[in-house]
Amino acid sequence: MSGVAEGSILYLDQVSVSFDGFRAINNLSLVLEPGEMRAIIGPNGAGKTTMMDIVTGKTRPDTGDVLFDGSIDLTRLDEAAIANLGIGRKFQKPTVFESHTVEDNVALALKAGRGVFQTLFHRRTPAEQSRIDEILDTIRLTARRSHPAAGLSHGQKQWLEIGMLLAQEPRLLLVDEPAAGMTDAETAETAELLKRIAEKQSVIVVEHDMTFVRQLGVKVTVLHEGSVLAEGSLDAVSANPRVVEVYLGR
Amino acid sequence: MITGFLLSGFDRRARWTVAVLAALALLVPASNLLLPEDSLLHVSTYQLTLFGKYLTYALLALSVDLVWGYCGILSLGHGAFFALGGYAMGMYLMRQIGARGVYADPLLPDFMVFLSWKELPWFWHGFDMAWFALLMVMLVPGILAFVIGWFAFRSRVTGVYLSIITQAMTYALLLAFFRNDMGFGGNNGLTDFKDILGLPIQAPATRAALFAASALTLAFAYVIASAVTASKLGKVLVAVRDAESRTRFIGYRVERYKLFVWTLSAVMAGMAGALYVPQVGIINPSEFDPSASIEAVIWVAVGGRGTLVGALVGAVVVNFGKTWFTGALPEVWLFALGGLFVGVTLFLPRGIVGLFARLRRGDAGGRTAGIPAGEAAP
Amino acid sequence: MRPIRLIAAVCVCLLSVLAASAATIADSELTGFVRALGQGDFDDTERAVAALAATGDERVAGILDRLGAGDLMVRKADGAVFVAAKAGKDVALADPVTGADAGTAPKAGVEKIKVNNRLRRAIASAVGNLTLMSPDPATRRAAAEAVLKSADPAVLPVLDKAIAAETVADVRATMQVARATAVLASDAGEADKEAALSAIAGLGTRDALSLISPYASAEGPLGDAARKAAAGIERSMLLWDAAQNVWYGLSLGSVLLLAAIGLAITFGVMGVINMAHGEMVMIGAYSTFVVQETIRAYAPSLADYALPLSLPVAFVVAGGVGILIERSIIRWLYGRPLETLLATWGVSLILQQAVRSLFGANNREVGTPGWMAGSFDVGQMQVTWPRLWIIVFALAVFLALIAALKHTPLGLQMRAVTQNRAMAASMGIRTPLVDALTFGLGSGIAGLAGVALSQIDNVSPNLGRGYIIDSFMVVVFGGVGNLWGTFVGAMTLGIANKLLEPYAGAVLGKILLLVFIILFIQKRPRGLFALKGRAVEQ
Incomplete structure (x- = not known):
């Protein structure tokens, strides 16, 4: 492996994948440093979600290297193994466990043994309880802790999912459109929350909402047709004529 | 650890259920054996055996509910595990007949003599010992479930595909057990039992004991199921049911959880079959019929899936109805059963227990692992 | 029982075809031949069958049919042969040649002409001989098939004549196979037998295989040829x-x-x-x-x-x-x-x-x-x-x-x-x-x-x-x-x-x-x- 991979938290090199002849990801290369937060933008079909699928093990790339922590080959691992390495993911469409209470949702995600018998005989420790309380407090769902998650609003589900992500204590968070369906105030709060998370962990945020990306104030990668079109600050990429062309067409 | 684990299964509903089952185990045999026949409270041996059969069905329903109601695996082949447990018990009972068969062969069961077999097939050895047979009652369905599940869950066969696989499994076993050279009595199955554990199987006292055994086994299985579903593992199962891939992405190996509950459930079904056989006095390949397995699913649906007590209620109610209908209006029974399938899926997705919970308002009854919104009423 | 049924079928054809034609020999002469059926042991009867068949009379097949079915009885008193049927305690008798009623006899006064399997075969092939020259192709085909089963070398001369005269292609083919089986059973030379083998092998059927298989265990070139032919047939059967x-x-x-x-x-x-x-x-x-x-x-x-x-x-x-x-x-x-x-x-x-x-x-x-x-x-x-x-x-x-x-x-x-x-x-x-x-x-x-x-x-x-x-x-x-x-x-x-x-x-x-x-x-x-x-x- 090249020296570039060393010291990075996530390293994608020349990754390609196609579905029935359609190249969803085309020679994509991307490096994320530990503790870095990166925003990924791009029009529909640019391959943002597919990229996350590849990192989290849902989709196997046809070619290319995907390395975590500089040396761990993610293409050989399944979703659960990747999650247990410390890569957490929030989906575009918030998916929480609807018939579980808000508290149980967080408790399930809490970093703990994932073995069958470990969970069968698991007893919640006071330390775990206080961690759950802390997270519920952070995502402002303490009052709804014993309600089924199915009853939450869209924004609350987004926050619950972020809370579950926090509970996993991942080293790398992949966050797909966290601000979708949120009010402006909620969007701002979400941006603040992500910034706080990024103080300790590495984060990749996929987002359409430019206001939100601006609030994050981080390096931006623009994807187009499965590969990187531009990289840099939001202002720099907004000024890039090719990016403008892609977004506005023609 | 185990005791603590089992104690965690004793929530309010479980305490009630176990109390009712324990009372049944005590009172029904007592009324059958001690009360005079003209007493109002007397339970005849026929009724006792019939109700004992319902209890074994309830155990089967419990096992189906565990995988379907809690983990979303719709098994259309649980009848196979039930039947395998039954066959293991039947083999023990056949060996107990000894030289009292029609052909009076000290070693070979009648059907083998009839087929002019000279020696006992290897897989019949050991079944003369009760402990071995009991072990097999659990091991055979357990191992089959483990193997099928290991393949299926690892390759992520889910939903309808899994249901069809389980149906094909029981269908293949049905065809296999019909064959005489399989060594399980072919079409006629195993019957004409004489003794169980040295007691005459037809004697009222034995029947009463079998009833009590069924009730207590059911109670024990209920506590285990309750403890499993109350544990964190139980919550993971429900999580798998509601959002399987999400569960993977937070680091749970879904296939292992499925395999655990699937195998546990098969063992329970096998035990149900083992209790069923000495009470009805026969086991034959028709127990493998796919329609038998689907019927077990509808018991759970009627009672209310995702609630353990619902499985018991459903099994008893539907089978009581079946006994009544097939006696009084035999030609109407299939209409009623068919209507039940349609009606429950359309109008009563949470079953009887769900209906009562709704009627009582608010209180969803402690721990009903309810059905997610997307799956609720139309 | 199959030969009997076959004979019956052949006879029905035969009688219907030849009903109108005249007898070739006199009744009394025929009766003499029939009488011989009832004398001596099985071998004598077999010789009598052959002699009867050699007359070529169209009534012979019917009489042989009765013989095969076990209906012919000998009156102990004079050795005369009759077609017998049960009539109460007695037996009703009829003349086998003319069909005329011949009164009754007590059961003890008559004896059935016994037929063993070998005799049945002889009867079958005799009937086959009679019918191979029939004007009706269906009759000829049935006859050829009868010969195929019996593989009687004695038929060969008739069969050769029949093949030469045969005009219908697939009847001739059947006859040729029948001839080949007869050749195999005869004491013909190796070359002839090998030719016969390959003729049978050409059929490629299970029947052909069962015709050949007895020779496959033989020593020498004929056995080799038979084994090769059998293997060929098996291959072709497998494919089919x-x-x-x-x-x-x-x-x-x-x-x-x-x-x-x-x-x-x-x-x-x-x-x-x-x-x-x-x-x-x-x-x-x-x-x-x-x-x-x-x-x-x-x-x-x-x-x-x-x-x-x-x-x-x-x-x-x-x-x-x-x-x-x-x-x-x-x-x-x-x-x-x-x-x-x-x-x-x-x-x-x-x-x-x-x-x-x-x-x-x-x-x-x-x-x-x-x-x-x-x-x-x-x-x-x-x-x-x-x-x-x-x-x-x-x-x-x-x-x-x-x-x-x-x-x-x-x-x-x-x-x-x-x-x-x-x-x-x-x-x-x-x-x-x-x-x-x-x-x-x-x-x-x-x-x-x-x-x-x-x-x-x-x-x-x-x-x-x-x-x-x-x-x-x-x-x-x-x-x-x-x-x-x-x-x-x-x-x-x-x-x-x-x-x-x-x-x-x-x-x-x-x-x-x-x-x-x-x-x-x-x-x-x-x-x-x-x-x-x-x-x-x-």
């Missing part, structure tokens, strides 16, 4: 057996295809698990029955066309029931496949019981029209017309469906709804109507399958049950949502089933296949021809 099994497999495959296409539409295209699919097939079969009974009652002259007339009826009835089910039950359950499965299972129980109440639980008889009956041979393969028709019909239905999906507006709308329901709806396609019609189409095709199945299966309320699991296996194996996959799946499973059967038996073969598919689904959960891509994952 395989061909026959492939044919059976194709036939089973097209039955599976018919049953599965409808399912491929409802399950593959709509994602609806219809456990009542088998009952749609059953309804189609009962529609055929009703159409047939109606025609028999009101228009018997059309009886031969009942089957084609049933097609539209079955399609409409099953399709109508399908639409009814879709509108009343399934549409409430879209997106909940497991619930759909349970509800449609309930529907299947109701439909079964309804048909049972209406038509009774017994099998109903659906006739096969005259133009569909019978069979013909292709080499050593037997092709029955009903099977051929089912294959043709299945292919026709399949191709028509493919064409309909490609070229009709409903087909276009169906594909649109399948691929993107919301988009289709927003473009003005009435998705509920398309759903109902799609389901109706799938059910209607199941009805058509029922018409075909009424020809090869029992029409009973349980008809559909037997096909539902197989049909699911076909669809899942072939790949859901792909009609060509269903086609390949049906044919593969049909042929595999029939090829396995001779080795494993019907039941075990089926179990093996089920196990194979179970394992296959584990390996390729989406079937042979799976759709790939993001849409499938959802």
Whole structure:
């Protein structure tokens, strides 16, 4: 492996994948440093979600290297193994466990043994309880802790999912459109929350909402047709004529 | 650890259920054996055996509910595990007949003599010992479930595909057990039992004991199921049911959880079959019929899936109805059963227990692992 | 007993053909020959049979027939031979030559002329000799076949004459094989025998093999030739057996295809698990029955066309029931496949019981029209017309469906709804109507399958049950949502089933296949021809 991979938290090199002849990801290369937060933008079909699928093990790339922590080959691992390495993911469409209470949702995600018998005989420790309380407090769902998650609003589900992500204590968070369906105030709060998370962990945020990306104030990668079109600050990429062309067409 | 684990299964509903089952185990045999026949409270041996059969069905329903109601695996082949447990018990009972068969062969069961077999097939050895047979009652369905599940869950066969696989499994076993050279009595199955554990199987006292055994086994299985579903593992199962891939992405190996509950459930079904056989006095390949397995699913649906007590209620109610209908209006029974399938899926997705919970308002009854919104009423 | 029946058959032909022609020798002379049958031991009788046959009289075959059947008795008093029949305590006698009544005799006064197997063979070949020169080709063929079985070298001279005179090609071919077997049994030279062997080997049939196999154990060049010939026959038989099994497999495959296409539409295209699919097939079969009974009652002259007339009826009835089910039950359950499965299972129980109440639980008889009956041979393969028709019909239905999906507006709308329901709806396609019609189409095709199945299966309320699991296996194996996959799946499973059967038996073969598919689904959960891509994952 090249020296570039060393010291990075996530390293994608020349990754390609196609579905029935359609190249969803085309020679994509991307490096994320530990503790870095990166925003990924791009029009529909640019391959943002597919990229996350590849990192989290849902989709196997046809070619290319995907390395975590500089040396761990993610293409050989399944979703659960990747999650247990410390890569957490929030989906575009918030998916929480609807018939579980808000508290149980967080408790399930809490970093703990994932073995069958470990969970069968698991007893919640006071330390775990206080961690759950802390997270519920952070995502402002303490009052709804014993309600089924199915009853939450869209924004609350987004926050619950972020809370579950926090509970996993991942080293790398992949966050797909966290601000979708949120009010402006909620969007701002979400941006603040992500910034706080990024103080300790590495984060990749996929987002359409430019206001939100601006609030994050981080390096931006623009994807187009499965590969990187531009990289840099939001202002720099907004000024890039090719990016403008892609977004506005023609 | 185990005791603590089992104690965690004793929530309010479980305490009630176990109390009712324990009372049944005590009172029904007592009324059958001690009360005079003209007493109002007397339970005849026929009724006792019939109700004992319902209890074994309830155990089967419990096992189906565990995988379907809690983990979303719709098994259309649980009848196979039930039947395998039954066959293991039947083999023990056949060996107990000894030289009292029609052909009076000290070693070979009648059907083998009839087929002019000279020696006992290897897989019949050991079944003369009760402990071995009991072990097999659990091991055979357990191992089959483990193997099928290991393949299926690892390759992520889910939903309808899994249901069809389980149906094909029981269908293949049905065809296999019909064959005489399989060594399980072919079409006629195993019957004409004489003794169980040295007691005459037809004697009222034995029947009463079998009833009590069924009730207590059911109670024990209920506590285990309750403890499993109350544990964190139980919550993971429900999580798998509601959002399987999400569960993977937070680091749970879904296939292992499925395999655990699937195998546990098969063992329970096998035990149900083992209790069923000495009470009805026969086991034959028709127990493998796919329609038998689907019927077990509808018991759970009627009672209310995702609630353990619902499985018991459903099994008893539907089978009581079946006994009544097939006696009084035999030609109407299939209409009623068919209507039940349609009606429950359309109008009563949470079953009887769900209906009562709704009627009582608010209180969803402690721990009903309810059905997610997307799956609720139309 | 077979030789006796053969002789009887040959005699009937013989007598009918020769009834009018004159006797070649006088009654009294013939009676002398007949009398010899009753004297001495089996060997004497056999010689007497040969002598009798050598007269060539057309009555001889009839007399020999009686002898073979054990009807000839000797009167102990004078040694005269009669045709005897039981008449109370006594026996009624008749003259075997003239047929005239000859009074009765006490049982103790007569003795049956005993016939052993060797004698029976001698009689058979004697009758064969008599008939090989018959003017009727059918008689000659039957006679040649009789010689083929007896392989009597004594026939050779007659046979050679007959072959020389024979004008019908395939009768001559039979005679030549018969001659070859006779040569083998004779003391002819090695070269002749080898030529005979290869003549028999040319047949390539099981009969030929059994004719040759006795010589395969012989020493020397003749044994070698026989072994080689036997091996050749076995090879050719193996090929023909395989061909026959492939044919059976194709036939089973097209039955599976018919049953599965409808399912491929409802399950593959709509994602609806219809456990009542088998009952749609059953309804189609009962529609055929009703159409047939109606025609028999009101228009018997059309009886031969009942089957084609049933097609539209079955399609409409099953399709109508399908639409009814879709509108009343399934549409409430879209997106909940497991619930759909349970509800449609309930529907299947109701439909079964309804048909049972209406038509009774017994099998109903659906006739096969005259133009569909019978069979013909292709080499050593037997092709029955009903099977051929089912294959043709299945292919026709399949191709028509493919064409309909490609070229009709409903087909276009169906594909649109399948691929993107919301988009289709927003473009003005009435998705509920398309759903109902799609389901109706799938059910209607199941009805058509029922018409075909009424020809090869029992029409009973349980008809559909037997096909539902197989049909699911076909669809899942072939790949859901792909009609060509269903086609390949049906044919593969049909042929595999029939090829396995001779080795494993019907039941075990089926179990093996089920196990194979179970394992296959584990390996390729989406079937042979799976759709790939993001849409499938959802």
